[in-house]
Amino acid sequence: MTPSSAAGAVAIEAGELTIGGGLLALVRPTLDLLEPGGVLAVLSRSTAVREDLPSWCRAERHEYLGREEVAEGMDRHLIARGTFSVPQGTREGSLSIDGRDGRPSSAAMLTAVPMPARASVETGFAPRGSRVEPGGPAYPFALNERDRVAPPDVARLYDQAVASQWDANRDIPWNTVGKLAPPLEHAIGQIMTFLAENELSALYLPSRFISLIHPAFAEVAMFLASQLADEARHIDVFLKRARVGGGGLGVSSVTTSRSLLSLLETRDFTEAAFLLSVLGEGTFLDLLSFIETWAPDEATAELTRRARADESRHVHFGLSHVRWGLQHDPALYGQLEASVRRRAATLAGVGGVPAPLQDALTILAAGGTEPKAVARGHEAFRELLETMHQNRLKRLEHAGFDAIQAQTISALHTPNFM
Amino acid sequence: MRSDETILLGAVAYDSKVVPIWEGIRAYFVSEGVPLDFALYSNYERQVEELLAGHIDIAWNTPLAHVRIRQRTSGKSLSLGMRDSDRDFHAKVVVRSGAGIRNLKDLEGKTLAVGSRDSTQARILPLHFLQQEGVDLSRINILPFDTDLGKHGDTGSSELDVLRALHDGTADAGTIGDLVWVTEQAAGRIDPDKLEVLYTTPGFDHCMFDALPTLPEKKRRDFTRVLFAMKWDVPEHRRLLELEGLREWVTPREDGYRSLEQALDAGSR
16 A cells, blocks of 8 residues: 555644654554554654654564655655554443433443353453453452343443442441330340441452452442441441440340351352351341330431441342342252252251340330330230241242242241341 | 473573463463473573474474574474464664664664664664665664673563664664564654654564474474464454464474574674
């Protein structure tokens, strides 16, 4: 090709810029717009460029086609883009902003580029939608199948999570915590100890999976990050409540410890979502509701109400995750039931609900130690267990299990609730 | 000539990255069913002798080592392949903007920094071409940077020495290869107000895989087949190609070494 035959090429005005003086900042992005073989014309007043542009083209494997003087002191250099560069792919358009509130929601932004069914290990941390230069190293992201990782509503849940963050100092009416009779205050301390211990496990378990999630499903990692922030705030607020009232922390029982270890040892992401979010946090919704109902002060009621709202989002994600997985892989029913059985086997012989917690919940519902009130408290506790079971059945059936499977799984669920 | 089936390849250890390059290429060849091993030498002179003695099958040679093998085998040696980046090298004469050098004649009486005496691009060919252009080298104050002798300029350190001498004013002009010149500029390490190119040499070619004509046909075929199958967009290949400074291996050609042959002939007269 001679320079004059490429008159229709893309052209840039480079003035007196040299290779070492900024010219490449014009040349490279413009070449990037071309397909391999596409021609770029560089209009230059620099004589140094006459020497250096061909050398640079050789170094970068572009083809230097030649030069002609188009005016006094003005050269036109022609370059054909080489084949060793980032593939053209599809360039993204702009994001349309939600007509209702005039804001670009994260869900709209993230779902603008659909998730791949299977993510390539070679795209690494490249944001979904970017043009990935081929030949990059393989990354160890084991969770790379959409149907086992990313339910369709995850980006929407992330938006909700971000909008629902609250402040454990500012948003709780701590001044409503008054002086309670010691047995009731100790019961509160015991309940808060139990909640904090379980929420710590809910902080640690998802964090084990975040680093395995392929960044092509970044919204899942982002949602889980919000979940971790929620758990951190819950731990904070539960420990505060135990200490603000003067009751202090109570007992950590072996039942809880064994139950949480068997949870932490879960190695499969979907099994973890099922055990932690659907069964564990699902059961916690009823527990938090119970505490809110019998709370002796507004602070306790408010913090359990807020924690419950967060937990219900986690349950929603867990249910979505499991439902989506079951729809795409019927073998998952057996796998999840087996994981519940395996966990139940490690807990065989531990008995029922940890005794310190059971007693504390009874005293909380009784509002004190007066015997008739305690009888009512005990009855409320028994009702709580039944409510938990019934709601687990509903959630399991919503996830896609049949009634018999749901009965089996709910009955095998840990007496530690989580 | 070696009798076992393993292709034994010689290379010069001019940098610590040479080990992962050839370990990677060895593993790649073995995975393709072609046994290959490598021997590392500290300098090209010994590698040339080892190839001629039949101790290695193939040598990865600089242009200077390649031309010596051609001469010692009376042109009968086998050239097996080269990097895409080995074709159409140029050398540059770069001058300090304030040194008052407008043309090649102005170099006389000035200080010219040059690279190692066994560097094709930073010394042998730029000085050869300057002589061809009529420059009297005896009237130039030559400032040599004879670093890494035996490595034939592979390390590039003498070219960086030349650029430093220009930047700090020790030299008025200097000779370097065009790849170092453009990559240093592209990386922003050259002050464009201080340095400019006075002269670019005609093109010449660089490294080559050399073998003796007695190399068994099967080894020659297996070596070139597997070598040319390396692809830039295959991650394991790309890692090696990047380290070795190429995008693809290409077939050999001899025309690009004529100027170096002439320069060496002239030098030995």
